[in-house]
Amino acid sequence: MQEYFSDAIVxxxxxxxxxxxxxxxxxKKFGxxxxxxxSARKITSKLSAHLEPGNLIQLRLIEKNGLQIVDALxxxxxxLSPQELYLVSELLAEAEPEFGIWELIVSxxxxxxxVLKILGWDPMLARCSDCSGKALSFHITSQEFYCGSCSSKLPKNKVIYV
Ligand SMILES: [Zn+2]
Incomplete structure (x- = not known):
């Protein structure tokens, strides 16, 4: 049985x-x-408190009809706020290690x-995709930059302000 061990952010x-x-x-190792x-939702589950979003943990997984959590510490x-965790999750691709972003978060x-620079979107080189104004925000769904007034039309929870 394949086993995986890594530091991880929930x-x-x-x-x-x-x-x-x-x-x-x-x-850290696998992205x-x-x-x-x-049974993590049982109050008695010993892992539950370790698996709160925002925790930095030591994680052990096994491959058994998909990945299963064996241990978390x-x-x-x-x-990071819940919204920041959500945006990080949306930006990261599955199973692609990103050491640069890992270091930024844990340090x-x-x-x-x-973060956007590491992923290949440099705000300094970008313009608003609607009006070519100064890029002030990044829309994670379209992966485009927008200026202040154009980004006000976008859903707030999908926008990163840079
Ligand atoms: Zn604009």
């Missing part, structure tokens, strides 16, 4: 059936991964400007 946790959870991680936690709690020097 990005999101969703209910999956009655007792199971599906947890989305940004792992973004989703895995199942059996909280090391610390990061200062506490998290800036969207740097």
């Amino acid at each position: 990005l999101d946790r969703l209910a999956n059936g009655d007792l199971d959870s599906r947890v989305v991680f940004f792992t 973004k991964l989703a895995a199942k936690a059996k 909280k090391m610390s709690r990061l200062t 506490g020097k998290f800036f969207w400007l740097e």
Whole structure:
């Protein structure tokens, strides 16, 4: 049975059936991964407190009809807001390690400007895609930059301000 071990950031946790959870991680070694936690929603589950979004953990997974969480140990709690965790999760591709972004987050020097640059979208070189004005925000769905007034028409939870 294949086993995976990595430091990881808990990005999101969703209910999956009655007792199971599906947890989305940004792992240091393997990039973004989703895995199942059996019975994680039981209050008695020993893993539940370690799998809160925003936690930096040591994670052990096995491959068994998809990825399953075997063990999780909280090391610390990061200062990213739920919205920032959501946007990071949306930006990262599945199973692609991103050491630069990992370092920014765990070192506490998290800036969207740097994150977007690492992913190949440099705000300094960008213009608003509607009016060619100064790029002040990045829309994660269209992956386009917008100026202040054009970005005000976009759904707020999908916009990164740079
Ligand atoms: Zn504009």
